[in-house]
Amino acid sequence: MADTLLRRGGAERFTQAVAALSPAAGPRLAELTPPGQINLRGRPSDPKFVRTVGGVLGCVLPLSANTVTSAADVTVLWLGPDEWLLVTPPGVETALVARLREALGDLHAAVTDVTGNRTRLRLSGPNARETLMKGCALDLHPASFKPGQCAQTLLARSGIILHQIDDTPTYDVYPRRSFSEYTWMWLSDAMAEYQR
Structure with missing residues (x-):
């Protein structure tokens, strides 16, 4: 941590x-x-990707341009058609990165800790x-x-x-x-x- x-x-x-x-x-x-920050990339057209990310985050992934969704420990900012910034309380990002990577497995996606x-x-x-x-x-x-x-x-x-x-x-x-x-x-x- x-x-x-x-x-x-x-x-x-x-x-x-x-x-x-x-x-x-x-x-x-x-x-x-400074909050925890995670860059998430993936295909919004893939229902499995959207469902998996939503399940891990506890909120719906924003798919409309320039929108934001939130759950208890994460705020998700839409950055582009296939890119989001996940903002977490300090110290939460490492565990969230691990959970996302494990859940996404071999799906076409990238999860990167960009906290700094x-x-x-x-x-x-x-x-x-x-x-x-x-x-x-x-x-x-x-x-x-x-x-x-x-x-x-x-x-x-x-x-x-x-x-x-x-x-x-x-x-x-x-x-x-x-x-x-x-x-x-x-x-x-x-x-x-x-x-x-």
């Missing part, structure tokens, strides 16, 4: 300083403990959407991008996965680990006008 006590995000040195400055009003930004690849930033509260819209070309209007949706996109020229959690709105932003400080600083600057 991975030692989750040593897991740190890439923007850790900025989080306490910004948290101390953040007033109650306006958007809030936090770096969450991305960090997770959470942006929430009033004007969170407007903050993201300053650097993201996605249509984030509530009629277009809703809770339970995700997308791979650019935020201020940095590749991210964006997942809307709820109507607050709350977003999980997954930048590559090497871009996490940059993404944190950009978001902090972009939301500053709403914290006055």
